[in-house]
């Protein structure tokens with residue numbers, strides 16, 4: 174993993190390497206909420222608040238510093254921007270009110286538009302999740318999981334199901350998941366129209 | 381200057397005392413109104429002063445002595461301003477005092493406290509211990525006079541203290557009083573309150589016993605504090621070996637106080653020296669966004685950071701959790717210099733909370749301009765009522781003393797102009 178560090182505390186910015194502003198400007202112009210990262214003071218709260226911190230290649234803080242450092246390739250090909258699960262922990266805690274979640278999603282969309290691809294796993298989950306939304310207007314947890322597991326092939330799918338069995342039982346027990354299939358929301362057709370339109374505008378769809 | 385009106389000083393902390401003494405020593409009459417039963421304000425609760433690391437009591441003592449010896453200074457304790465009317469040069473002020481229940485015959489013998497059956501949380505020590513309902517706020521209190529907390533005292537039904545007092549100092553029927561004054565100028569020096577750390581949900585203050593605040597740390601280290609100066613952590617009274625200070629706890633944070641309080645970095649640096657002085661084997665960690673030690677106070681920072689058992693870590697801590705078995709605390713953050721994740725376990729956490737102006741909660745009962753955070757704005761056009769000290773901006777004692785001297789001059793001008 175690459176080490177990303179801010180300018181050394183107390184130093185004058187290291188070896189005199191000039192920061193290239195062009196990628197930062199590209200982000201401010203093209204990424205939803207991209208300009209908000211100007212407010213970031215590099216405190217690291219978002220990084221440590223993220224429940225996926227162990228899975229991310231770069232923390233949100235590092236992503237923002239990489240943008241400022243002109244590291245276009247590293248940012249747009251990072252897994253971090255694709256992994257964000259919208260838990261909002263970072264956004265509620267950020268002392269500078271940077272809408273970290275929104276920036277992460279904005280970056281993910283921008284990366285996709287630029288032809289970057291998420292990892293196969295992430296993409297598969299995204300497709301199944303999106304398929305559920307499109308069909309039902311809501312998420313049917315067991316349906317998404319089933320489709321995602323089986324998307325790995327039958328043998329692997331069954332293995333994944335067994336591995337996650339206890340979590341499923343737990344969710345049933347705490348009424349976080351129903352045994353019967355979820356029904357579509359009222360007027361799901363209008364929702365689909367909206368989603369189609371958003372997709373046509375380049376603001377939605379499965380990753 | 382006998383025909384000149386007096387100056388009212390609200391708040392008897394370092395700022396209020398300074399304004400009062402400066403004005404009195406050039407010949408003006410002043411009246412101090414202080415809501416606590418003692419003068420001195422928050423400074424009385426400190427263990428040592430940065431940058432010299434001397435006890436704040438010597439400075440306070442000098443001010444108390446000057447206050448006592450000046451015939452021009454009078455003061456009310458347990459008093460607050462209720463109403464102000466009039467204008468520069470001629471204000472009518474209504475002051476409400478709470479009963480102290482003990483008069484100035486009190487010699488400080490402690491007999492009343494010995495027999496008193498009721499306990500109360502000790503606000504002077506930020507709730508870290510208890511006193512009796514009849515108590516002396518602290519050992520060097522000025523005035524040196526006991527006080528009875530009317531909100532918990534059993535009153536005449538008990539009156540045990542009345543029986544044992546040899547000086548007829550106790551009067552359980554003392555009533556609140558209303559006093560009206562006519563003054564020419566008002567200096568508002570009501571100071572600051574520590575930001576309420578309960579609001580910092582991710583830090584667990586109030587929930588985890590060993591998460592305390594910087595003001596509590598001063599009391600924990602003070603010889604006249606709840607632990608006689610030993611740093612014993614609240615959960616099990618164990619001597620601490622690993623202490624973490626968390627900077628900007630609720631400061632420079634748009635969800636809490638958006639501004640920097642300026643002194644908390646220095647206070648934590650100072651408190652890290654307390655830890656090291658009291659237990660040479662102990663380790664201290666200071667987690668910061670950046671260290672703000674301005675002007676000549678940078679020398680203090682440079683000196684303190686040489687201690688190899690002090691780690692300065694550039695990271696704002698995101699989350700504190702408690703290990704339920706040991707009551708130790710686990711800190712999580714990201715070291716923004718190395719890029720590495722932080723997961724550190726310590727005995728005790730000190731939150732470096734900032735200063736909120738008293739006027740963020742209780743406004744001056746008159747027309748006064750405030751900024752977005754409730755600090756009094758020093759407005760050249762605003763004449764007659766002047767802020768002094770931390771009511772205007774967060775500052776250290778040297779800073780408030782300068783400011784309060786300036787406020788005294790402006791108040792004198794208001795009195796003389798008329």
Ligand SMILES: Cc1cc2nc3c(=O)[nH]c(=O)nc-3n(C[C@H](O)[C@H](O)[C@H](O)COP(=O)(O)OP(=O)(O)OC[C@H]3O[C@@H](n4cnc5c(N)ncnc54)[C@H](O)[C@@H]3O)c2cc1C
Nearest residue numbers: 391393394395415421422429430570571572769770776777
């Ligand atoms: C943890 C910590 C450590 C610190 N350590 C140092 C240090 O080492 N060195 C240093 O120089 N500075 C230090 N400071 C700063 C120092 O405490 C302040 O500079 C100082 O207290 C400011 O004095 P003040 O008179 O403006 O306010 P205060 O000390 O708050 O005094 C205000 C007074 O007004 C009274 N009052 C409030 N409201 C009313 C009302 N409505 N009516 C009547 N009276 C009222 C209060 O009871 C109080 O007595 C520290 C601060 C903190 C938070």
Ligand code: SF4
Nearest residue numbers: 213214216217219267
């Ligand atoms: S929490 Fe906010 S200010 Fe801190 S590093 Fe993350 S985005 Fe920047």
Ligand code: SF4
Nearest residue numbers: 496533534538539541
């Ligand atoms: S009268 Fe009040 S202060 Fe006196 S001893 Fe009884 S409870 Fe304590």
